[in-house]
Amino acid sequence: MVEFNPDEPLVARTFAELAVELHDAPSVEETVDAVLQFALRAVSCTYAGLVLAARGGRAEIGAVTDPLIEKLYRFQLDAGDGPLLDSLGEQIIIGVRDTGTDTRWPEWAAKARALGLGSVLHMPLAIGEQTVGVLSLFSTEPNAFGDDDLAIAHILARHASVAVAHARHDESMTQAVDARKLVGQAMGILMIKFDVDGDRAFAILKRYSQDTNTKLRDVAQQVIDTRNLPAH
Incomplete structure (x- = not known):
């Protein structure tokens, strides 16, 4: 158990704890789960999910904190269109401030609203040119993510990129x-x-x-x- 100074800022303590837990996670699945649980604590989000980049540019769902996020992921994967896929393919941050007014992906936005989601933030995970996946943060409220949330999500995505890439490498080596x-x-x-x-x-x-x-x-x-x- 790691001891923390109670006067230390909450975010600093949270990421210190995250670094320890990711280092100790024995598998890709547990690494991804740890990232999502910390996302719920550190960012103003209601739900979180993580999609992994697979061979051939495909995407596979790593984990979600609620089944409705898997529904939204599946909707995009089946349709071949949506902010998740654009974030994964282009390695860019995509934010949807309000699913009720965003017009870039109308069918996706309608599905997101039907699931009760007001705003979404997709953070690409990458190591250099290697795409690792996408960390997604969801809120039931529109305009939920401010500058502080974006800054924290940036740090979390960097931690997650390294941890997930290393976990997948170790798992592949074990399988080999x-x-x-x-x-x-x-x-x-x-x-x-x-x-x-x-x-x-x-x-x-x-x-x-x-x-x-x-x-x-x-x-x-x-x-x-x-x-x-x-x-x-």
Whole structure:
């Protein structure tokens, strides 16, 4: 437990606590959840959400603090239009002061109003040229976000960009190590069962992966589970 000076400004204490919690978060999911919970505390928002940039420029919902935010996210992802996608694609801050008067995305604005949202702020997350995602802040009131909120959201977005990027990297490295272990075990099974060397065993796994359009690690897992080659 971290001790804080009670005379220290609330925002400084909040971000100090955030830095500690993000450092200790063991996964992408928990990192994203920590960012959203701090957003609710530090910014004048009713709800928050975070969308992650996936391969091919796609967007995937990381987490939301309320199901209605997921509905609004899904609406944009299905329509292929909205401030979230523009913020993600162009790495720009997009604020909607009043969903009742904003005319840039009329269908999205109507959906946001129907969900009871008055104002929205999208903050892009990026490390250099690498797009990480978008942090979204929502309020039921129009004109809810002032200059102080924007400044705090800037700092939060910078913290979140680094933390999420590192968490995703660590998770990918762990998955890669696990995949190598699975492939190694499957190769050992094939080498004994079919009396082949390591190169031949790997070639067999690779062929099954390509022919069935199945990830190599999944083919390896099937070999481990059944002690035999998958049906093909």
